Amino acid sequence: MGLSKKPSSQNPLKTWEDLDRVLQSQFKLAKKDNKHFHFVNPDIYEMTEDEIIAEGTKQGYKVTRVNGELKFE
Known part of the structure; x- marks a missing residue:
């Protein structure tokens, strides 16, 4: 085996x-x-932070960096 x-x-x-x-x-x-945002820790994803921001923006989210996390709105 x-x-x-x-x-x-x-x-x-x-x-x-x-x-x-x-x-x-x-x-x-x-x-x-009535909560229209969500925070994501980019360190747990295989994609880079910039890739996540670019794709999120492309798909209609407002994505900002806040204290090491990404805020999706």
Whole structure:
């Protein structure tokens, strides 16, 4: 049988799909509680901070840097 290849990371970085899922669910909830923003820690994603900002802006979000996090509005 043998061993499987050693994982490269205990906690793999999150992907575009993960970020999209978080933002979609948070903004759907925002309609209920009148909170129209969400903070994201860019360090947990495989994409760079600049890539996240560019794609967020392209998709209609206002994305700003706030104390090391990204604020999506």
